[in-house]
Amino acid sequence: MIDTIAFDGDDTLWHNESLFSMTQDRFRALLANHLADPADIDRRLLQAERENLRVYGYGIKGFVLSMIETAVDLTDGRIGGRDIQSLVEFGKAMLEHPVDLLDGVQEVVEGLAGRYRLLLVTKGDLFDQESKIARSGLAGRFDAIEIVSEKDPATYRRLLDRHGVDPARFVMVGNSVRSDILPVLAVGGHAVHVPYHVTWAHEVAEPPTENYRRIDSLHGLPPLLAAW
Amino acid sequence: MIDTIAFDGDDTLWHNESLFSMTQDRFRALLANHLADPADIDRRLLQAERENLRVYGYGIKGFVLSMIETAVDLTDGRIGGRDIQSLVEFGKAMLEHPVDLLDGVQEVVEGLAGRYRLLLVTKGDLFDQESKIARSGLAGRFDAIEIVSEKDPATYRRLLDRHGVDPARFVMVGNSVRSDILPVLAVGGHAVHVPYHVTWAHEVAEPPTENYRRIDSLHGLPPLLAAW
Numbered sequence: 231m232i233d234t235i236a237f238d239g240d241d242t243l244w245h246n247e248s249l250f251s252m253t254q255d256r257f258r259a260l261l262a263n264h265l266a267d268p269a270d271i272d273r274r275l276l277q278a279e280r281e282n283l284r285v286y287g288y289g290i291k292g293f294v295l296s297m298i299e300t301a302v303d304l305t306d307g308r309i310g311g312r313d314i315q316s317l318v319e320f321g322k323a324m325l326e327h328p329v330d331l332l333d334g335v336q337e338v339v340e341g342l343a344g345r346y347r348l349l350l351v352t353k354g355d356l357f358d359q360e361s362k363i364a365r366s367g368l369a370g371r372f373d374a375i376e377i378v379s380e381k382d383p384a385t386y387r388r389l390l391d392r393h394g395v396d397p398a399r400f401v402m403v404g405n406s407v408r409s410d411i412l413p414v415l416a417v418g419g420h421a422v423h424v425p426y427h428v429t430w431a432h433e434v435a436e437p438p439t440e441n442y443r444r445i446d447s448l449h450g451l452p453p454l455l456a457a458w
Numbered sequence: 459m460i461d462t463i464a465f466d467g468d469d470t471l472w473h474n475e476s477l478f479s480m481t482q483d484r485f486r487a488l489l490a491n492h493l494a495d496p497a498d499i500d501r502r503l504l505q506a507e508r509e510n511l512r513v514y515g516y517g518i519k520g521f522v523l524s525m526i527e528t529a530v531d532l533t534d535g536r537i538g539g540r541d542i543q544s545l546v547e548f549g550k551a552m553l554e555h556p557v558d559l560l561d562g563v564q565e566v567v568e569g570l571a572g573r574y575r576l577l578l579v580t581k582g583d584l585f586d587q588e589s590k591i592a593r594s595g596l597a598g599r600f601d602a603i604e605i606v607s608e609k610d611p612a613t614y615r616r617l618l619d620r621h622g623v624d625p626a627r628f629v630m631v632g633n634s635v636r637s638d639i640l641p642v643l644a645v646g647g648h649a650v651h652v653p654y655h656v657t658w659a660h661e662v663a664e665p666p667t668e669n670y671r672r673i674d675s676l677h678g679l680p681p682l683l684a685a686w
Contacts, residue, residue, distance in 0.1 A: 285553045287585025291519035298526065299546050307539035311530040314542050318527050325513045356584035357515025357607045379585045 231458055232420065234395045235342060237372075238404030239352030239359065241426035242448075243339070244366055245330045250293065251428050253320045257297050260313055264305045275300045276431050283432075287379055289355030294321035325358060329365040332426075334448040336368075341452060343371040350375045351389060351402070353409060381409035383416040390417065403451060408435035415441050424448060459686055460648065462623045463570060465600075466632030467580030467587065469654035470676075471567070472594055473558045478521065479656050481548045485525050488541055492533045503528045504659050511660075515607055517583030522549035553586060557593040560654075562676040564596075569680060571599040578603045579617060579630070581637060609637035611644040618645065631679060636663035643669050652676060 240246035254275065258268045278296040286292030297317050301309045342348060350372045352359050359377045363369050374393060378385050390397055397418035404410025405426040412435065414421045421442040437444070443454055468474035482503065486496045506524040514520030525545050529537045570576060578600045580587050587605045591597050602621060606613050618625055625646035632638025633654040640663060642649045649670040665672070671682055 285550050286519060287583075289519075289585075291514060291517075291523060294523060295519060295546055295549065298542060302539040302543045302546075305539060307543070309539040309542075311533060311535035311537040311542070314526060314537075314539070315530045315535070318523055318530075321523065322513050355515075356605065357517075360607050377584065379588050 231399060232346065232401050232455060233399045234347040234349065234393070234401070235455075236349035236351045236389075236400070236402045237339070238402070238406065238410045239350060239362065239366075240354065241405040241428075242332070242403060242410070242424055243335050243350075243368065244332060244362065247426060247428040247430055249324050249327055250430065253293075253297075253324055256320055257301075257317070260316060261301060261304060261309075264308065271300070271304065274304055278303075280432060287355070288353055289358055290321055290324045291355060291358075293324075294318060297321075325361075329362050331366065331368075332448065338448040338451055339368055339371050342455075346455075347393075347395075348372045349389075349393065351378065351381070352376070353378055353381050381406075381413055383413045386413050386417045386419065390419070401455075403448075405429070406433045406435075407437045408433050411442055412438060422451065422454065424450075459627060460574065460629050460683060461627045462575040462577065462621070462629070463683075464577035464579045464617075464628070464630045465567070466630070466634065466638045467578060467590065467594075468582065469560075469633040469656075470631060470638070470652055471559060471563050471578075471596065472590065473560060475654060475656040475658055477552050477555055478658065481521075481525075481552055484548055485529075485545070488544060489529060489532060489537075492536065499528070499532065502532055506531075508660060515583070516581055517586055518549055518552045519583065519586075521552075522546060525549075553589075557590050559594065559596075560676065566676040566679055567596055567599050570683075574683075575621075575623075576600045577617075577621065579606065579609070580604070581606055581609050609634075609641055611641045614641050614645045614647065618647070629683075631676075633657070634661045634663075635665045636661050639670050640666060650679065650682065652678075 237243055258271050261271055275296060278300045282292055282296050294317060298314060348371060356377050363375060376389055390400060401420040401422060402410050402414040403422045403424060405424055407423060411421040411423050415438055423442055423444045445451060445454060465471055486499050489499055506528045510520055510524050514523060522545060526542060576599060584605050591603060604617055618628060629648040629650060630638050630642040631650045631652060633652055635651060639649040639651050643666055651670055651672045673679060673682060
């Protein structure tokens with residue numbers, strides 16, 4: 231029944247949100263000299279990130295610029311140049327961080343390659359995503375790689391058309407209900423949700439009530455496909 | 459002979475480098491309180507941009523982060539939070555700046571659409587480029603749009619393969635000798651150089667001695683194609 235499997239990248243194949251989370255911890259520590267309430271820092275940063283999505287799109291560079299803006303704002307401009315440079319360096323460390331594959335990814339992707347058409351459909355910054363895909367060592371396992379700026383039903387419809395994929399024979403595997411599950415169901419495809427242990431607040435969404443499956447790790451995918 | 463024409467976007471279809479130039483003027487003015495030598499500012503900024511290409515890739519967000527790094531460095535960390543926020547705002551103004559088409563673009567692209575297969579091959583930030591293409595009003599004129607992170611021979615080879623284009627029947631039209639002319643000639647295609655009045659130092663390259671044509675504006679393209 232299923233002949234094409236698409237995988238999300240960040241937090242599905244490799245760790246990503248944990249890196250943002252760790253950086254946000256460092257951001258809170260850096261602002262601790264100026265401010266007391268960590269919850270306020272998180273709230274203002276998320277607000278800046280959301281407002282800036284419209285101009286920056288997704289990705290680390292926009293995140294760093296949102297941290298800088300939040301730091302200036304929360305300190306009434308008293309943040310020093312050296313602290314700002316630390317934020318810039320946090321961003322570079324994120325961009326250069328080794329790509330850590332999640333548990334089961336290597337075996338499962340290699341096991342499915344050749345038996346199914348495999349796509350990688352990842353959202354975010356073109357340059358950073360290409361770099362991570364190259365460093366993941368998995369690029370050769372995919373029949374096509376698509377880096378998109380947003381994952382909405384129109385994006386999935388365009389990709390399925392481009393690759394001549396029947397939605398009824400297509401399954402998307404990803405960690406984000408908002409980006410990997412709901413829009414795929416909306417265009418008539420199948421979806422498998424593999425939750426990651428941290429979810430960016432912007433990506434949080436209610437899971438649908440039907441037509442999708444949930445597994446704990448990618449190890450659960452082959453048996454699910456076999457049973458379909 | 460020619461059946462496929464690819465256009466570069468930035469500084470070929472719409473103004474771009476002039477916007478960076480204008481922002482760099484504002485950057486110099488902002489640092490004037492701290493430093494005297496504008497040539498030193500330009501030199502340090504270009505150095506930061508070049509070093510950071512490896513982690514940031516091309517685009518406005520990376521440029522802003524390089525301005526911030528340069529400002530902290532040149533002022534020995536004395537730059538204030540409000541000035542840093544001004545740099546962030548410069549970047550947002552660039553990202554939201556209206557897309558100004560160059561002279562002749564609208565007529566020439568519309569006149570060639572339907573008679574040739576038209577591609578748009580543009581380099582840089584996925585989100586920003588998609589936004590500019592949408593705002594240019596030209597998206598519907600192109601048979602395919604490709605946003606790439608680097609324009610080297612391997613990139614052009616991949617694109618020609620993907621679209622089943624014979625290099626002998628392909629011409630690339632663009633303002634950058636380094637990105638639009640040399641790599642296209644290297645894969646056996648044709649190239650038309652339309653210089654822009656400002657060229658980013660990183661893109662400066664010696665033009666080849668043969669196998670390419672140079673025109674002053676896109677108005678010169680249809681007669682050139684007719685004579686080919």
